[in-house]
Amino acid sequence: MSILEIDSIILELGARRILSDIYIKCETGKVTTLVGANGSGKSCLLNIIMGKLTPLSKSVRIDNKPLKSVYPDINYLPQVPFVPGRLTVSRVFSDYQVRLEEFINHFPSFKTKVKHRFRQLSGGERRLIEVYLLVKTPAKFTLLDEPFTHIVPVHLEKIKPVIQSEKTKGFLITDHLYKEVMDIAQNRYLLQQGKTWPVKDMADLQRLGYINIS
Known part of the structure:
Protein backbone atom coordinates (compact mmCIF):
# COMPACT_ATOMS: atom_id res chain seq x y z
CA MET A 1 0.00 0.00 0.00
CA SER A 2 1.16 3.52 -0.84
CA ILE A 3 -0.06 6.68 0.88
CA LEU A 4 -0.43 10.17 -0.58
CA GLU A 5 -0.56 12.86 2.11
CA ILE A 6 -1.23 16.57 1.74
CA ASP A 7 -0.83 19.11 4.54
CA SER A 8 0.81 22.40 5.58
CA ILE A 9 -1.02 24.17 2.73
CA ILE A 10 -1.34 27.94 2.84
CA LEU A 11 -2.90 29.56 -0.22
CA GLU A 12 -3.81 33.22 -0.52
CA LEU A 13 -5.37 34.96 -3.49
CA GLY A 14 -4.92 38.68 -3.03
CA ALA A 15 -5.88 39.51 0.53
CA ARG A 16 -8.06 36.43 0.87
CA ARG A 17 -6.77 33.25 2.49
CA ILE A 18 -8.28 30.32 0.59
CA LEU A 19 -6.60 27.33 2.26
CA SER A 20 -4.90 27.23 5.63
CA ASP A 21 -5.57 24.07 7.64
CA ILE A 22 -5.45 21.05 5.34
CA TYR A 23 -4.82 17.38 5.89
CA ILE A 24 -5.80 14.65 3.44
CA LYS A 25 -4.63 11.05 3.30
CA CYS A 26 -5.25 9.00 0.17
CA GLU A 27 -4.33 5.30 0.10
CA THR A 28 -3.97 2.88 -2.79
CA GLY A 29 -6.88 0.48 -2.95
CA LYS A 30 -9.25 3.10 -1.52
CA VAL A 31 -11.40 5.98 -2.73
CA THR A 32 -11.00 9.27 -0.89
CA THR A 33 -13.56 12.00 -1.44
CA LEU A 34 -13.34 15.74 -0.85
CA VAL A 35 -16.67 17.58 -0.80
CA GLY A 36 -17.27 21.28 -0.40
CA ALA A 37 -19.21 24.20 -1.78
CA ASN A 38 -18.35 25.80 -5.12
CA GLY A 39 -15.48 28.22 -4.54
CA SER A 40 -14.28 26.49 -1.39
CA GLY A 41 -10.89 25.67 -2.95
CA LYS A 42 -11.24 22.04 -4.01
CA SER A 43 -9.84 22.58 -7.50
CA CYS A 44 -7.11 24.85 -6.10
CA LEU A 45 -6.05 22.05 -3.78
CA LEU A 46 -5.82 19.51 -6.61
CA ASN A 47 -3.81 21.97 -8.69
CA ILE A 48 -1.44 22.47 -5.75
CA ILE A 49 -0.95 18.70 -5.50
CA MET A 50 -0.15 18.58 -9.22
CA GLY A 51 2.26 21.51 -9.02
CA LYS A 52 0.07 23.68 -11.27
CA LEU A 53 -0.57 26.25 -8.52
CA THR A 54 2.07 27.59 -6.14
CA PRO A 55 0.90 28.30 -2.57
CA LEU A 56 2.79 30.07 0.19
CA SER A 57 3.59 26.67 1.66
CA LYS A 58 2.77 23.03 1.06
CA SER A 59 3.75 19.47 1.86
CA VAL A 60 2.81 16.74 -0.62
CA ARG A 61 4.24 13.30 0.07
CA ILE A 62 4.01 9.75 -1.22
CA ASP A 63 5.14 7.22 1.36
CA ASN A 64 6.73 10.05 3.38
CA LYS A 65 8.85 11.18 0.40
CA PRO A 66 8.21 14.82 -0.58
CA LEU A 67 7.11 15.42 -4.15
CA LYS A 68 8.99 18.20 -5.88
CA SER A 69 8.27 19.07 -9.51
CA VAL A 70 7.83 15.61 -11.06
CA TYR A 71 4.61 13.67 -10.52
CA PRO A 72 5.02 10.35 -12.34
CA ASP A 73 2.78 8.45 -9.91
CA ILE A 74 -0.23 10.79 -10.13
CA ASN A 75 -2.62 11.51 -12.99
CA TYR A 76 -5.25 14.20 -12.97
CA LEU A 77 -8.66 14.84 -14.49
CA PRO A 78 -9.33 18.60 -14.65
CA LYS A 115 -15.65 6.15 -35.36
CA HIS A 116 -17.22 9.39 -34.12
CA ARG A 117 -14.93 12.32 -33.51
CA PHE A 118 -14.84 13.46 -29.94
CA ARG A 119 -16.53 16.76 -30.75
CA GLN A 120 -19.55 14.84 -32.09
CA LEU A 121 -20.29 13.34 -28.68
CA SER A 122 -22.41 14.97 -26.01
CA GLY A 123 -20.70 16.68 -23.08
CA GLY A 124 -21.66 13.81 -20.78
CA GLU A 125 -20.35 11.19 -23.20
CA ARG A 126 -17.03 13.00 -23.53
CA ARG A 127 -16.76 13.32 -19.76
CA LEU A 128 -17.49 9.63 -19.27
CA ILE A 129 -14.72 8.60 -21.66
CA GLU A 130 -12.21 10.98 -20.09
CA VAL A 131 -13.01 9.63 -16.62
CA TYR A 132 -12.72 6.04 -17.84
CA LEU A 133 -9.37 6.69 -19.54
CA LEU A 134 -7.79 8.09 -16.38
CA VAL A 135 -9.31 5.40 -14.18
CA LYS A 136 -7.68 2.78 -16.40
CA THR A 137 -4.37 4.57 -17.06
CA PRO A 138 -1.56 3.21 -14.83
CA ALA A 139 -0.69 5.41 -11.85
CA LYS A 140 -0.50 5.02 -8.10
CA PHE A 141 -2.98 7.85 -7.58
CA THR A 142 -5.65 9.45 -9.72
CA LEU A 143 -7.19 12.83 -8.92
CA LEU A 144 -10.66 13.39 -10.38
CA ASP A 145 -12.06 16.92 -10.26
CA GLU A 146 -15.86 16.91 -10.67
CA PRO A 147 -15.77 13.66 -12.68
CA PHE A 148 -19.52 13.04 -12.71
CA THR A 149 -20.58 16.42 -14.15
CA HIS A 150 -23.02 15.99 -17.09
CA ILE A 151 -22.84 12.18 -16.97
CA VAL A 152 -26.34 10.70 -17.29
CA PRO A 153 -27.58 8.60 -14.33
CA VAL A 154 -27.47 5.26 -16.18
CA HIS A 155 -23.78 5.79 -17.01
CA LEU A 156 -23.04 7.18 -13.57
CA GLU A 157 -24.26 4.00 -11.91
CA LYS A 158 -21.94 1.97 -14.14
CA ILE A 159 -18.78 4.09 -13.81
CA LYS A 160 -18.84 4.04 -10.01
CA PRO A 161 -18.16 0.27 -9.72
CA VAL A 162 -15.47 0.61 -12.41
CA ILE A 163 -13.67 3.07 -10.13
CA GLN A 164 -14.15 0.81 -7.11
CA SER A 165 -12.75 -2.20 -9.01
CA GLU A 166 -9.31 -0.58 -9.43
CA LYS A 167 -7.79 -2.07 -6.28
CA THR A 168 -4.17 -1.11 -6.99
CA LYS A 169 -4.81 2.64 -7.30
CA GLY A 170 -5.80 5.37 -4.90
CA PHE A 171 -8.44 7.90 -5.94
CA LEU A 172 -9.03 11.41 -4.67
CA ILE A 173 -12.38 12.64 -5.99
CA THR A 174 -14.14 15.98 -5.69
CA ASP A 175 -17.69 16.48 -6.93
CA HIS A 176 -20.69 18.66 -6.15
CA LEU A 177 -22.74 15.45 -6.40
CA TYR A 178 -21.69 14.68 -2.84
CA LYS A 179 -24.06 11.74 -2.38
CA GLU A 180 -22.47 9.91 -5.31
CA VAL A 181 -18.88 10.36 -4.13
CA MET A 182 -19.69 9.75 -0.46
CA ASP A 183 -21.30 6.49 -1.53
CA ILE A 184 -18.15 4.99 -3.05
CA ALA A 185 -15.52 6.40 -0.67
CA GLN A 186 -13.71 4.84 2.26
CA ASN A 187 -12.07 8.10 3.37
CA ARG A 188 -14.16 11.28 3.36
CA TYR A 189 -13.30 14.94 3.95
CA LEU A 190 -15.22 18.20 3.90
CA LEU A 191 -13.43 21.36 2.75
CA GLN A 192 -15.01 24.34 4.44
CA GLN A 193 -13.69 27.79 5.35
CA GLY A 194 -10.22 26.81 4.15
CA LYS A 195 -10.00 23.74 6.37
CA THR A 196 -10.53 20.01 5.91
CA TRP A 197 -12.75 18.10 8.27
CA PRO A 198 -12.82 14.28 8.34
CA VAL A 199 -16.38 13.03 7.98
CA LYS A 200 -17.97 9.60 8.14
CA ASP A 201 -21.46 10.09 6.74
CA MET A 202 -24.23 12.51 5.82
CA ALA A 203 -24.92 13.18 9.50
CA ASP A 204 -21.41 14.62 9.85
CA LEU A 205 -21.99 16.86 6.82
CA GLN A 206 -25.17 18.14 8.45
CA ARG A 207 -23.47 18.62 11.82
CA LEU A 208 -20.81 20.76 10.15
CA GLY A 209 -23.47 22.84 8.38
CA TYR A 210 -22.73 21.70 4.84
CA ILE A 211 -26.13 20.09 4.15
CA ASN A 212 -29.57 20.01 5.72
CA ILE A 213 -31.25 16.61 5.58
CA SER A 214 -33.98 17.27 8.15
Missing part, protein backbone atom coordinates in the same frame (compact mmCIF):
# COMPACT_ATOMS: atom_id res chain seq x y z
CA GLN A 79 -12.80 20.10 -14.88
CA VAL A 80 -12.17 21.26 -18.45
CA PRO A 81 -12.08 18.72 -21.34
CA PHE A 82 -8.61 17.53 -22.33
CA VAL A 83 -9.19 15.19 -25.29
CA PRO A 84 -8.86 17.01 -28.66
CA GLY A 85 -12.20 17.17 -30.45
CA ARG A 86 -10.74 16.10 -33.81
CA LEU A 87 -9.76 12.62 -32.57
CA THR A 88 -12.03 9.62 -33.03
CA VAL A 89 -13.16 7.56 -30.06
CA SER A 90 -11.14 4.55 -31.23
CA ARG A 91 -8.02 6.71 -31.72
CA VAL A 92 -8.30 8.10 -28.18
CA PHE A 93 -8.44 4.64 -26.63
CA SER A 94 -5.52 3.53 -28.78
CA ASP A 95 -3.43 6.55 -27.78
CA TYR A 96 -4.08 5.91 -24.08
CA GLN A 97 -3.53 2.15 -24.49
CA VAL A 98 -6.88 1.44 -22.84
CA ARG A 99 -9.03 -1.44 -24.11
CA LEU A 100 -11.97 -0.07 -26.09
CA GLU A 101 -13.71 -3.48 -26.06
CA GLU A 102 -13.79 -3.49 -22.28
CA PHE A 103 -15.27 0.01 -22.24
CA ILE A 104 -18.01 -1.03 -24.67
CA ASN A 105 -18.81 -4.03 -22.49
CA HIS A 106 -19.58 -1.58 -19.69
CA PHE A 107 -21.26 1.00 -21.95
CA PRO A 108 -22.71 -0.80 -25.02
CA SER A 109 -24.40 2.37 -26.34
CA PHE A 110 -20.94 3.48 -27.54
CA LYS A 111 -20.59 0.53 -29.92
CA THR A 112 -21.94 2.61 -32.79
CA LYS A 113 -19.82 5.64 -31.90
CA VAL A 114 -16.26 4.32 -32.06
